[in-house]
Amino acid sequence: MTPILTVFKWSPDGGSGLARDMRVRWALEEVGQDYEVRFVTFKQMKEPEHRARQPFGQIPAYEEDGLRLFESGAIIHHLAQTHPGLLPADKAARARAVTWMFAAVSTVEPPIVEREQADFTDADQPWKHPARFAFLDDRIRARLADLSAYLGDRDWLDGDFSAGDLMMVLVLRRADPALVAEFPNLAAYVARAEARPAYQRAYAAQHALYGGKAPPMSEW
Amino acid sequence: MTPILTVFKWSPDGGSGLARDMRVRWALEEVGQDYEVRFVTFKQMKEPEHRARQPFGQIPAYEEDGLRLFESGAIIHHLAQTHPGLLPADKAARARAVTWMFAAVSTVEPPIVEREQADFTDADQPWKHPARFAFLDDRIRARLADLSAYLGDRDWLDGDFSAGDLMMVLVLRRADPALVAEFPNLAAYVARAEARPAYQRAYAAQHALYGGKAPPMSEW
Structure with missing residues (x-):
């Protein structure tokens, strides 16, 4: 089917x-x-x-x-x-690509989604405060800085394009583009992925x- | 090695x-x-x-x-x-167990970790407010209610114990035990896992x- x-x-x-x-x-x-x-x-x-x-x-x-x-x-x-x-055939490379799938959803995505949700959850709430938004942005920056340092001048996270890149790129697209733009190699990485015909x-x-x-x- | x-x-x-x-x-x-x-x-x-x-x-x-x-x-x-x-041999059962591994870290864990972190991140901050803690607790409750409704009277999430249960149980252990105790089948599920010799x-x-x-x- x-x-x-x-x-x-x-x-x-x-x-x-x-x-x-x-x-x-x-x-x-x-x-x-x-x-x-x-x-x-x-x-x-x-x-x-x-x-x-x-x-x-x-x-x-x-x-x-x-x-x-x-x-x-x-x-x-x-x-x-x-x-x-979507994943390399070599077992070790495959395990590393799966690592990046989990890193995308478990380490990079949570602060990005938390910031996104704060626009809605904090509206009209007594805890709404500009300093909280700045704090949340800094938490995203810390993750992006780590990812940017790791990525360096690689095209993809580990060898050829994999499901790890697919997941990571769509997590990054959910962040404020101005934050991603602070890390030119990450912005280029996202653009490289977006250019794929698929x-x-x-x-x-x-x-x-x-x-x-x-x-x-x-x-x- | x-x-x-x-x-x-x-x-x-x-x-x-x-x-x-x-x-x-x-x-x-x-x-x-x-x-x-x-x-x-x-x-x-x-x-x-x-x-x-x-x-x-x-x-x-x-x-x-x-x-x-x-x-x-x-x-x-x-x-x-x-x-x-850790994962069943049957391909469909294996795919479902992997689903629970991702659900643990991507759907159930983020609100639990956010609440845990708030104890530290909100301390001495201008946005600290009891209503925010209550809001975060309710967000955890919503996830736990869904998980509890799904689990029903099953022993494990899908057939035999798997890596999906292992991940989910340790995510649940990170929540306030009083919240988990509101869902007796989840509390029993955690206790069942903790009783395993491993x-x-x-x-x-x-x-x-x-x-x-x-x-x-x-x-x-």
Whole structure:
């Protein structure tokens, strides 16, 4: 069966490729695997039918021949087991690429998402304070500085492009571009990834859905 | 060669098993793999020698026959490729177990760590406010409620015990126990895991190092 990817009916990012289904779309394009999409509204995401696919009521979810998976990292890991092109064949190189998949979601992403959420969670709250935003930005900077120092003049994190780069680039795209721009080698790394044909196809596919005029919020 | 795990010289948790090397120690015990430990002080963690093993200056780091890995999830994933006992052999079951490894670090852990850090980051800051702590606790509750609803009366997240459970249990142990206790099946799940002989051996190994009187902070 053609795999089915469950995605937002309307993405709050307006098609800028920041929703986590973009990670899976890009991976599917890298390996040349066709897929279908199923849409869920914000309301449907919290209902039992979707929670049977994704217990935390989030997107993406993935189905293939009776196998149901969630977590973008895990879906991409699965695709890498069944298709060439996402993880190296050499065992040691493969283990290092998996390291970067986990580093993306576990070490680099949390401060970026926390800063992003603060724009909403702190609004109208008694703890809203500009110093907190500056503190959160500095925490992102510390991670970016470490990553930039490691990357140096490498094209990709470890040898050829891998799922580790795919995950890391989409995490970096979620940060304030002005912060990433403070580290020219990271900005160039993101641009290098965005130039890949598979990225462009994946971006276009989601942008075709969400890039237009936003529907009323009741339809999200 | 015997694998080498790099760990804190002194763990700020005083041996309660919350540092992330505990995940790898437990996995090594589950598969019966001996290991050696290398200690790093807080100062050494930020120096070039350690950053060559762990670019973000954190623990744990792992070395084995010239292979250097970091990120507890990736180290455990590697151990599962080379030893039976951490991930199921069946491909679909294996993919689902990997899903739970990512769910642990990417979906359940971030709000727990954010709350834990707030005790330190908010102290003496102009944004310190009790309402923020309550908000952060509620965000953890929402994740725990989803996980509890999914777990139901299962013993483990998906079939037999796997690396997904190992990761999830140690993430849950990092939350305020009073929050986890609001969900009796989650509290029982944690207790079930803690009763495993491999967990007990791993816990004892780190507690033997950190369970005594704390040295002066200059020696951490």
